[in-house]
Amino acid sequence: MPDEREISFKDMCARFDVTPRTLRYYEYIELISPRREGRSRLYGAREVARMTLILRGRRFGFSLEEIRQWLLIYEQKGSREQHEVWLALADRQLKLLDEQIAELQNARDDLKSLRDKTSDQVDGAD
Structure with a gap:
């Protein structure tokens, strides 16, 4: 008999906005372990908490x-x-995110500089 606090496979997908394939994969690699009742999968508080941590990670x-x-x-x-x-x-x-932010900022600065130079050339050609 399902626990009232358990949710179905479909509800778990909807709650976390993941595809059924993603949820099945997370089960396959043992990130989550729903309780099975026949062919149904039921997710309790532990699995909901783990899914929250997985998606946050x-x-x-x-x-x-x-x-x-x-x-x-x-x-x-x-x-x-x-x-x-x-x-x-x-x-x-x-540290990795800070490095990526710096790389993106450099790429943005380079792109803006090139755009501004091109704009000046186009404006100067008139």
């Missing part, structure tokens, strides 16, 4: 393997170890 640029390993740490060693690993991962990712 993806948004921050972490690989699925990094996320999987990080989630495993909680199960194997507890929250303190998980928090320490999280801080190291976050520091590394912040």
Whole structure:
């Protein structure tokens, strides 16, 4: 009998705006483990929380393997170890994002400079 707090596969996809293929893949690589009832998959609070963390991690640029390993740490060693690993991962990712921002800013500055020079040439040709 389904728990009232569990949600269906379809509802899980809708709640997190993911495709069924994505959700099945996350199950396949053991990021989430729904309870099965016949052919139905039911997702409880644990799976909803894990999905929230997975999608947040993806948004921050972490690989699925990094996320999987990080989630495993909680199960194997507890929250303190998980928090320490999280801080190291976050520091590394912040550095990478800062480098990407700098690269994008440089590309933007170069593009704007070239655009302005071209605009001046076009305006000067009149």
